Each structure stands twice: as structure tokens, then as C-alpha cells.
Amino acid sequence: MSLKLAYTSHTLQFKFDARTSRGAIREHKVNYISIFDTSQPEVVGIGECAPLAGLSIDHRPDLEEKIKKVAALVNAQKVSLEAGKPLPDELDLSVWPALYFALETAMLDLKNGGKRLIYNNGFSRGEAGIPINGLIWMGDGDFMRDQIANKLKEGYTCLKLKIGGLDFGQELEILQSIRERTPADCLTIRVDANGAFTAEDAFKKLERLAKYDIHSIEQPIKQGQPEEMAQLCAYTPVPIALDEELIGVQEMSEKEELLDQIKPQYIILKPTLVGGLAASAGWIKLAEARSIDWWMTSALESNIGLNAISQFTAQHDITLPQGLGTGQLYHNNIASPLHIKNGELWYASDAVWGEMSGLKA
Numbered sequence: 508m509s510l511k512l513a514y515t516s517h518t519l520q521f522k523f524d525a526r527t528s529r530g531a532i533r534e535h536k537v538n539y540i541s542i543f544d545t546s547q548p549e550v551v552g553i554g555e556c557a558p559l560a561g562l563s564i565d566h567r568p569d570l571e572e573k574i575k576k577v578a579a580l581v582n583a584q585k586v587s588l589e590a591g592k593p594l595p596d597e598l599d600l601s602v603w604p605a606l607y608f609a610l611e612t613a614m615l616d617l618k619n620g621g622k623r624l625i626y627n628n629g630f631s632r633g634e635a636g637i638p639i640n641g642l643i644w645m646g647d648g649d650f651m652r653d654q655i656a657n658k659l660k661e662g663y664t665c666l667k668l669k670i671g672g673l674d675f676g677q678e679l680e681i682l683q684s685i686r687e688r689t690p691a692d693c694l695t696i697r698v699d700a701n702g703a704f705t706a707e708d709a710f711k712k713l714e715r716l717a718k719y720d721i722h723s724i725e726q727p728i729k730q731g732q733p734e735e736m737a738q739l740c741a742y743t744p745v746p747i748a749l750d751e752e753l754i755g756v757q758e759m760s761e762k763e764e765l766l767d768q769i770k771p772q773y774i775i776l777k778p779t780l781v782g783g784l785a786a787s788a789g790w791i792k793l794a795e796a797r798s799i800d801w802w803m804t805s806a807l808e809s810n811i812g813l814n815a816i817s818q819f820t821a822q823h824d825i826t827l828p829q830g831l832g833t834g835q836l837y838h839n840n841i842a843s844p845l846h847i848k849n850g851e852l853w854y855a856s857d858a859v860w861g862e863m864s865g866l867k868a
Contacts, residue, residue, distance in 0.1 A: 508544050508546070509544060509545045509546065509584065510542055510543070510544055510545075510581055510582075510584075510588060511542070511543055511544075511545055511548075511581070511582055512540065512541070512542050512577065512578045512581040512582060513540075513541045513578065514538050514539060514540050514541065514556075514574050514578065515538070515539050515541075515863075516536060516537070516538050516539075516571075517536070517537050517538075517539060517809070517839075518534050518535070518536045518537075519534060519535045519536075519537060519807075519809055519836075519837045519839060519840065520533070520534050520837060520838045520839050521533055521534060521535070521836055521837060521838075522835075522836060522837065522838055523644070523646075524646075532560075532807070535557065535559070535807055535837075536557075537555055537556065537557035537808065537809055537812075538555070538556040538557070538570070538571070538574060538609070539553055539554070539555055539556075539609075539811060539863065540553065540554045540555070540556055540574070540606075540609040540610060540613050541553050541613065542554075542581070542588070542610075542613045542614060542617050543617065543621070544617070549621075550617065550620060550621040551617070551621045552612075552613040552614060552615070552616035552617025552618070552621050553612075553613055553616055553621075553623070553811055553863065554608065554609035554610055554611065554612040554613030554614075554616065554811070554812075554815070555608075555609055555612070555779075555808050555809060555811040555812035555815070556570075556574070556605045556606045556608070556609035557605055557779055557806070557807070557808045557809070557812055558570065558604075558605040558779065558780075559779075559780070559806055559807060562751065562754070562780065562806075563604070563605055563754070563779070563780055563806075564602055564604065564754060564755045565602060565603045565604060565605050565606065570603075570606075573603060573606065574606065577598055577600075577606065577610070580597065580598065585597070586598060588610070588614055589614070590614040590615050590617065590618035591614075591615065591618070593785065594607060594610055594611065598610075601757055604778075604779065604780060604781060604782035604783065604786070605779045605780070607782050607783045607786075608778045608779050608782065608783040608784070608812070608815075609812075611783045611784055611785065612625055612783075612784065612812075612815040615784075615815075616815075622860075623811070623814055623843070623860055624818075625814070625815045625818040625819065626818040626819065626821065626822055628818065628821045628822055629821065630817060630818060630820075630821030630853075630854055631818050631821065631854055631856070632854075632856055633844075633853065633854050633855055633856030633857070635821070636848065636851030636852060636853040637817060637820060637821060637825060637829055637831060637851060637852045637853075638664075638665070638825070638827075638828040638829065638850060638851050639663075639665075639828055639829050639830065639831045639832045639847070639850065639851060639852050640663070640665040640666060640667040640695075640697060640828045640829070640830055640832065641658035641661070641663035641665065641666045641667070641832060641850065642666075642667050642669075642830070642832050642833065643655055643658065643666055643667065643668040643669065644669055645669045645670070645671075645672040645673065647673075648673075648677060648680070648681060651668070651681055652681065652684065655681075655685060659688075659689065659694075661847070661849070661850065662848075662849035662850045663850035664693070664694060664695060664828075664850055665694070665695040665696075665697065665722075665828040665850070666685070666694065666695070666696055666697070667696075667697040667698070667699060667830065668681070668682070668696065668697070668698050668699070669698075669699050669701070670698045670699065670700055670703070671700045671701055671702075671703025671704065672703070675712060675715075679715060679716075679719075682696065682698075682716070682719040682721075683719065685719075686719050686720065690720075691720035695722045695828070696719065696720070696721050696722060697721070697722050697723050697724070697725070697748075698716065698721055698723075698724045698725070699724070699725040699726070699750070700724060700725065700726060700727045700728075701725070701726060701750075701751070702726050702727070702728055702729035702730065702751060703727075704727045704728050705728065706728050706732055706735040709727045709728050709735075709739055710739065710742070710743070712727075713727065713739070713743050713744055713745045714744055716744075716745050717744035717745050721745045722746070723745065723746040723747065723748045723772065723773055724745050724746070724747055724748065725747075725748045725749075725750045725775060726748070726749065726750040726751050726752060727739060727747060729751070730751040730752040730754065731752075733765065733768050733769055734768075736749075736752065736769050736771075737768055737769045737770065740769055740770050740771050740772065741770065743772075746772035746773060747771050747772055747773070748771065748772065748773035748774065748775050749765075749769065749771045749773070749774045749775065750774075750775040750777075750804075752765065752769070752771075753765075753774060753775075753776070753780070753781050753790065754780050754781065756781075757782065759789070762789070762790065762793055763793060766793055766794065766797055766799060767797070770797075770799075771799060772799070772800070773799065773800050773801060773802070774790060774794050774799060774801045775801070775802060775803075775804050775830065776790055776791070776801060776802070776803050776804065777803075777804050777805070777806040778803075778806075778812075778815075778816055778819070779805075779806040779808060779812060780806055784815070784816075784819045787803070787819070791823065800826065800827065802827045802828070802829050802830060803816055803819070803820045803829050803830065803831065804829070804830030804831070805817075805830065805831055805833045805834075807833055807836065808833070809834075809837065809840050809841050810834050810840050810841045810842075810843035810845055811841055811843075813831060813833060813834050813845065814843060814845060814854075816831065817829075817831050817845070817852055817854070818854075828850075829852075831852050832847060832852065834847075834852075835847070841860065841861050841863060842860065842861030843858075843860055843861065844856065844857075844858035844859070844860070
């Protein structure tokens, strides 16, 4: 097998300013990695490398240079890649989680015929959907209320609200309006603070949020405060999910120490941020051994990355709605068989993927 690797860049354009407590995002640059065997060049595996500004450890100005170095090693046959196996140490990807995810999924795609079928399961065959939460982005009160109304009409039974960017009292009013309309036994509400609370005010805010039957809050305080986070998790009236806290934690011993010290109620896994599918599977194993529940979330990838994450998710026993509803965010996403129906993500097995240019060496 003589593998060749190429890449091309694409800038995704949001349909609106996607606001979090870290600010607004209007576009997202991604790199598509393609791998093919020279003996069968028409079969191309594709992966997505899409680190996020201000969040990913590999959102760096030398990312493209790193991709070129990896391509040079692969194209010169100096490393051997095998689908489903750890990537070679020679590629030195320990601080490049998004690139690891892209290479890992491109090889799985290539192995399965280059048809974006990463795993053969009920989801990828179009036989089963994945329950997902409806994502409500920050904005003024009217903008958020409009999103909520639309998501409820679309059949979602779980909503996730980004909070921390408005006046907290106004955010509570929005939660109150939801609960007046839809009780907790009909609608699950998650909130994501993206680390917006301070360690000093977090508990009081959690007490106020608890009045609205909140399922969980993601990352109430900024990562890197393990003692403070452990205290919150021990006494919180709202279950806490770690998100950003997992970024950059590479060694198994570090992962075990983090979970054992903080003891969160949930963890949230984003393969682009934590180092790919195998790394996510490792986190799942550690969490389940400690009776910590989890769910998967996309990290604003295009449909290429979202598809790989969704098919990986469907390999597991799913007990909670997943965070996989970001495929509709962009004007210029890659056309795909992914679609949402009644609050579930589905893969239409008879649909085709849109054309992608520039993916051959």
C-alpha cells in the first residue's frame, strides 16, 4: 500500500454571529485531509482538522506547516498508517489533537471505501437516529426566545442554552419563560457557561439556576481550577459537566487524576479538542468506571467532522441526548446525508455527499 496525503482549506461562514461568553464567531477555517492509495486513487478517505480559536491547543499559526510536515512523511513512505491503530509516534501529534482526529477518521473512511462511512452501525445505515439537544445561541432576549420557539416546534425535548454573555437576571427570565411554557417532565434544559462564572459567585448562581430544574451546567468556571471545581461538584444543586477542563489533558495518569479529584457528574467529549475518537473512547472508559456519565458534542466542525463523530457516538449505548446539532450553522457547509428529524440526527443512507474540490495531491 502506497498512501498519499493532501489537504485543502475551507472557510465556513456562519448564518449569524455565533456568540458564547468568549465572544462572537462569524467564520471558522477548517482543513480537509485526504488520504488515498496510489493503486486505487479514486477511493479517498477524508478527515477534518478544525481547531477552534481561543479554545483548541492546536489553533496556532504553524498549523499548516505541521500539516505539510505530516504530508511529507506520509508521501515519502517514512511512516505507516493503519486504520483503527494508533498513529505513529514519528508524526509527533501529542499537541495536535484536531490533526490527529482528521488523520484517524480519514484512514477509517479510506478503509471503508471512501464513502464517509466511518462505522457500520444502525445510524450509518439509516436505521436509527441519535437524540440530540437543540442548541440555543446567545443573543438578545428576542433572538434567544425565537430560537427556543423554533426548536420546540421542531420536536426537541432537550435544549441547551449558552449563558454567561447577557445579564444573569435576563438569562434567568428566559429560563423562567421556558419553564412557564414547558415543565421539566416534558423538556430537559441544559446550560453552558463556557467558564463565565467566577469561583466566588458560581455557587450562588447555581442555586438560582436550580429553581428551573436544570439538567446540567457545562463548565461553570474556567478550566485549570481543580480545587474550586471539585468543591462545586461536591455541593452543587445543579449537576456539573466538564468540557473545556478536558482540553490538553493527554496522559492517562493525568486523566485519572482529574476525574478522581474533581468527581464531576458528567463529562462532555469533543474529539477535535481531546485528540480524536480513540482518545474519546479512553475518556468514556475512565468515566464509566467511576459512574460518571457522558455525552458527545461536535466542536463546530463541518458535516465531515460531524459525520465521523456521530457515527462514533452510535457505536456506544446512548442514554442521553448528544450535542450533535451543529450541521445547520453554516451557509457553505458540505452537503451531506445528515439531517435532523423530531429532535434526532439521522443519516439518510440513500443520499449522497456534496462534491469537494482540491482533495487530490
